[in-house]
Amino acid sequence: MARRTTAPHGAQVGGQAPEGSTARHGHAATGLATASHPGALGAGHPAHAGAPAPHGDGEEHPPSRGGPVRRVRRFGAGGRWWVWLGRAVLWALIIVIVVNGGRAAFVSFTEGTAPAQPQAEPGGRFPSTAASAYAQEFAGVYLNYDEAAADTRASRLAAYLPEGADPQLGWNGAGRLRLEEVYVAGVDVRDAKHGMVMLAVRVNGAWMRLAVPVYASGDSMVISGQPALLPVPPKASLPAPPAGTEEIDAPATSELERQLPGFFQAYAASDNADLTRYLEQGTTVTGLDGAVRFVALQDLVVPPGGNTRQITATVVWRIATAGTTRVPPGELTQTYELAVTKQDGNWYVKDIQGSTEPTGQ
Numbered sequence: 001m002a003r004r005t006t007a008p009h010g011a012q013v014g015g016q017a018p019e020g021s022t023a024r025h026g027h028a029a030t031g032l033a034t035a036s037h038p039g040a041l042g043a044g045h046p047a048h049a050g051a052p053a054p055h056g057d058g059e060e061h062p063p064s065r066g067g068p069v070r071r072v073r074r075f076g077a078g079g080r081w082w083v084w085l086g087r088a089v090l091w092a093l094i095i096v097i098v099v100n101g102g103r104a105a106f107v108s109f110t111e112g113t114a115p116a117q118p119q120a121e122p123g124g125r126f127p128s129t130a131a132s133a134y135a136q137e138f139a140g141v142y143l144n145y146d147e148a149a150a151d152t153r154a155s156r157l158a159a160y161l162p163e164g165a166d167p168q169l170g171w172n173g174a175g176r177l178r179l180e181e182v183y184v185a186g187v188d189v190r191d192a193k194h195g196m197v198m199l200a201v202r203v204n205g206a207w208m209r210l211a212v213p214v215y216a217s218g219d220s221m222v223i224s225g226q227p228a229l230l231p232v233p234p235k236a237s238l239p240a241p242p243a244g245t246e247e248i249d250a251p252a253t254s255e256l257e258r259q260l261p262g263f264f265q266a267y268a269a270s271d272n273a274d275l276t277r278y279l280e281q282g283t284t285v286t287g288l289d290g291a292v293r294f295v296a297l298q299d300l301v302v303p304p305g306g307n308t309r310q311i312t313a314t315v316v317w318r319i320a321t322a323g324t325t326r327v328p329p330g331e332l333t334q335t336y337e338l339a340v341t342k343q344d345g346n347w348y349v350k351d352i353q354g355s356t357e358p359t360g361q
Contacts, residue, residue, distance in 0.1 A: 124192050125192060126194070126216060128187040128189060130216070130221070131187065131214040131216055131221060132184040132187060132197050134160075134214060134221045135184070135197035135199060137160075138160045138223055139179060139199055139201060139212065139227075140179060141153065141156045141157055141160070142157065142169060142227060143177055143178075143182075143201060143203050143210070144177060144178060145171055145175070145176065145177050146176045147173055147174050147175060150168065150171075150173045153168065154168055157169055160223045161222070161223055169223075169226065169227075170226055178204060180202045180203065180204075181200075181201065182200070182201045182210075183199065183200045183201075184197065184199060185199060185200045186198045193215055193216055194213070194214075194215055195213075195216070196211050196213055197211075197212045197214055198210075198211055198212075198230075199212060200232070208229050208230065208232060209229070209230040209231065209232060210228070210229055211227060211229075211230055212227045213226075213227070241358065246301070247303060248301065248302060249302045249303060249304045252302045252347075253301075255347060256300060256311065256347055257297065257300055259278065259346070259347050260297055260313060260338075261294065261296075262274070262277075263349055264313075265294045266278065266287065267285065267294075267352070268287065268288050268290070268292050268293055268294045268317070269287065269288075270286060270287030270288060270289040270290065271287070272287075278348060278349055279350075280341055280343075280349065280350045281348075283348075283349065283350055285349070285352060291319070292318060292319050292332075293318045294316075294317065294318075295316040295317060295318050296315070297313060297314070297316075298314040298315065298333060299312075299313070299314035300312070300313050300314070301357075307342040307343070308339070308341045308350075309340050309341075310337065310339055311337070311338050311340055312338075312355055313335070313336050313338055314333060314335045315336065316331055316333050317331065317332045317333075317334065318330070318331050319331070319332060335357055336352055336353065336354065337352070337353050337354065337355045338351065338352050338353075339352075
């Protein structure tokens with residue numbers, strides 16, 4: 001096998017330097033100068049004469065045709081970890097958005113397809129107001145009957161009765177009954193669906209009470225059992241008044257006895273211009289719009305106190321007889337509670353209400 005002999009550096013073969021030897025030697029020297037002296041001419045410039053262009057991958061590359069092995073310098077390589085960190089953050093953000101978006105869509109889908117839950121009655125309480133109106137309507141049918149129109153009554157009652165109930169609800173089909181007046185007296189609530197509506201009724205000229213059992217479910221109602229007639233409440237006895245003499249402020253009573261007749265005259269007529277003279281600033285009182293005429297201030301009770309008092313006044317009204325002028329008008333005596341306040345030596349009315357003071361004592 002033929003062997004290749006390499007001439008020493010600087011030696012010439014056949015009196016001439018080998019082709020390319022000068023370029024290779026100069027290239028190696030330039031590379032050494034660049035590595036050893038960064039500030040040397042051509043340092044940091046890969047395109048320096050005779051130097052191959054960097055590959056940018058940080059690997060060692062042999063020089064062309066037998067030159068020494070060298071590492072190509074890569075500028076900016078020290079910040080590559082920032083690039084990888086940014087990519088990692090970006091991918092994490094994308095994953096979070098995708099996961100949350102999918103979860104929201106799933107929840108929205110499942111909620112939209114879930115069966116609707118039944119709505120409970122507000123507060124779980126018996127509908128007393130609605131049941132009262134229902135019981136009044138029922139009483140208008142139940143307490144009106146005529147043996148000549150029994151079938152009509154039965155057909156009307158059917159709207160209030162459960163299936164299978166007696167169509168006449170206890171009436172034997174004989175006689176005649178007429179409901180003249182009906183009012184709600186109260187409601188005895190048994191639970192959220194059951195209640196007993198108490199009605200005050202006048203039938204054939206007599207007052208009594210009618211207990212009506214009502215069953216309620218949502219907006220639906222039905223008469224759940226036989227009604228019952230009951231007597232009107234008995235008359236109560238008032239407690240005895242407290243022992244001792246009630247204290248009276250005589251000077252304030254005298255002042256108010258002079259001012260209140262004018263107030264009650266304006267109150268009877270609803271004379272707003274005149275009423276304003278007797279009212280505390282900011283107070284509004286409507287009056288009786290001429291339905292009565294003031295006759296007299298019969299009694300006045302003014303307890304001791306400061307500039308604001310709660311007093312009791314008994315007034316006589318005259319009321320014209322309706323529909324005729326030949327019958328003399330009647331008179332009614334009524335008692336009021338008034339809140340009054342004293343300003344600059346005058347008393348002014350702040351409020352007027354009915355009185356709870358016992359009568360006949």
